[in-house]
Amino acid sequence: MVISPTEENYLKAIYHLQALSEVVSTTHLAQKLQTKPASVTDMMKKLQAKNLLHYTPYHGFSLSAEGRKTALHIVRRHRLWEYFLAEKLSFEWNEVHEVAEELEHIGNKKLIEKLDAYLGFPQFDPHGDPIPDSRGRMQQPELVPLSTAPIAFTGVLQLVTDQSKDLLEHLASRKLRIGTRLELRSRSAFDGSVDIKMGSKTLTLTRQLANHLLLKQI
Amino acid sequence: MVISPTEENYLKAIYHLQALSEVVSTTHLAQKLQTKPASVTDMMKKLQAKNLLHYTPYHGFSLSAEGRKTALHIVRRHRLWEYFLAEKLSFEWNEVHEVAEELEHIGNKKLIEKLDAYLGFPQFDPHGDPIPDSRGRMQQPELVPLSTAPIAFTGVLQLVTDQSKDLLEHLASRKLRIGTRLELRSRSAFDGSVDIKMGSKTLTLTRQLANHLLLKQI
DNA sequence: ATAAAAATTTAGATTAGCCTAAAAATTAAC
DNA sequence: GTTAATTTTTAGGCTAATCTAAATTTTTAT
Ligand SMILES: [Mn+2]
Ligand SMILES: [Mn+2]
Ligand SMILES: [Mn+2]
Ligand SMILES: [Mn+2]
Numbered sequence A, B: 001m002v003i004s005p006t007e008e009n010y011l012k013a014i015y016h017l018q019a020l021s022e023v024v025s026t027t028h029l030a031q032k033l034q035t036k037p038a039s040v041t042d043m044m045k046k047l048q049a050k051n052l053l054h055y056t057p058y059h060g061f062s063l064s065a066e067g068r069k070t071a072l073h074i075v076r077r078h079r080l081w082e083y084f085l086a087e088k089l090s091f092e093w094n095e096v097h098e099v100a101e102e103l104e105h106i107g108n109k110k111l112i113e114k115l116d117a118y119l120g121f122p123q124f125d126p127h128g129d130p131i132p133d134s135r136g137r138m139q140q141p142e143l144v145p146l147s148t149a150p151i152a153f154t155g156v157l158q159l160v161t162d163q164s165k166d167l168l169e170h171l172a173s174r175k176l177r178i179g180t181r182l183e184l185r186s187r188s189a190f191d192g193s194v195d196i197k198m199g200s201k202t203l204t205l206t207r208q209l210a211n212h213l214l215l216k217q218i
Numbered sequence C: 001a002t003a004a005a006a007a008t009t010t011a012g013a014t015t016a017g018c019c020t021a022a023a024a025a026t027t028a029a030c
Numbered sequence D: 001g002t003t004a005a006t007t008t009t010t011a012g013g014c015t016a017a018t019c020t021a022a023a024t025t026t027t028t029a030t
Helices: A005-018 A026-032 A037-049 A065-087 A096-103 A109-119 A165-173 B005-018 B026-032 B037-049 B065-087 B096-103 B109-119 B165-173
Strands: A053-055 A061-063 A154-160 A181-187 A194-198 A201-205 A213-217 B053-055 B061-063 B154-160 B181-187 B194-198 B201-205 B213-217
Touching: A005 A026, A005 A037, A005 A061, A005 A065, A026 A037, A037 A053, A037 A061, A061 A065, A065 A096, A065 A109, A154 A165, B005 B026, B005 B037, B005 B061, B005 B065, B026 B037, B037 B053, B037 B061, B061 B065, B065 B096, B065 B109, B154 B165
Parallel strands: none
Antiparallel strands: A053 A061, A154 A181, A154 A213, A181 A194, A194 A201, B053 B061, B154 B181, B154 B213, B181 B194, B194 B201
16 A cells, blocks of 8 residues: 555554544644644545554544554654764764654655664664664563652663754753763752753753653663 | 755766757657656756756757756766775676665765765776766767777777676676676678687677677776 | 523634646647 | 647646644533
């Protein structure tokens, strides 16, 4: 079956929104894709006709098994390219998403399998998100938000859940990267901000930021 | 100015056809792009409106200075990706074109400059075609077609001018690649076929094939 | 339980890129 | 140089993806 780049973007967006709630609404998706609800409705009819979607008018939609499988392929391509851009072309981690957003639509199967092998079958992209394998399976390590970890917790930064430019630049300026080892020293009872130790340095992060930083225990 | 992937394909095709004759006809371009003359006319009007083309109805078209510059950028991207696919992902040289045909449309400037640097600023793609630099300039070594080279001529295969799947597979099966060193031993007065020495082996190539093999003297 | 507000769908247009068939212009043949 | 063949353009339509405005349905508030 032929799936256009636009349809791919829709499927991927639904996949991501389903992490928040199993069934997705028209407005929510329109907002995510920077488009209008009327356009979403049109596309939902098309994707349903292709059996990629379960759709009940006025009551939202969710991916079918096949739609989910397709979405995972796109996520795989996106994250492999992000890894390539960061690792091989030395892009900053806040620049990779935009370029990968285009590269992900090149569907040649051999290309992706060879790219994966060339990169050494990476498990995580530069933001710490897991990369699905060719069958759509991926690692899901136990992660603890820095905002709720117990005092003295030691781990490595594994995943950043808000990947906005602002947040990524904030982290970059403090040399906090995926894989950075850190220890939680204290949490303010006043505002929830946390002090962490990172190598020999100590720094303070707001609760709002700490909430988006997920750690893997070591 | 925004240029769509389709417009890019048209510009690149015109650029290539202009190597044969300065001014290009509607049918010729339609044939090259596997489309209909009526579609070409539509697009020519659009490209002329964007000042990428000189176009006189019924009398053909040629790229403007800006159109040529744009075409060279696309050729650059195409050939850099071909080099990447062959060199880094170990694609066969007859497989790279199709994938590069899609990758070339990803216009992010930083991507191409970083890719170029990562690849070590290659001068030639896997078919021996020169890769334009970021200002559109490229090497144009003196090349001699094997079909007309003098007996005893020694050189390396530098460029293959017919890049059809059939020809590339024919060469691959004989282990003839870009960079292969060979010597012209004799040319048949009967059918123009040539005998060449390649390492310790000798093989015969038809005139038709030899005509597409361009050598650089060494 | 009704009315108001919000969300969603439908209706009707628009644009890019393509097509077929018909009309017009150019080129080739006699 | 007129006619026939070929090439090119124009006219009119189609599909994918988008939009705005209007109609419909669902949800929320009284
Ligand atoms: Mn995308
Ligand atoms: Mn990512
Ligand atoms: Mn292309
Ligand atoms: Mn090439």
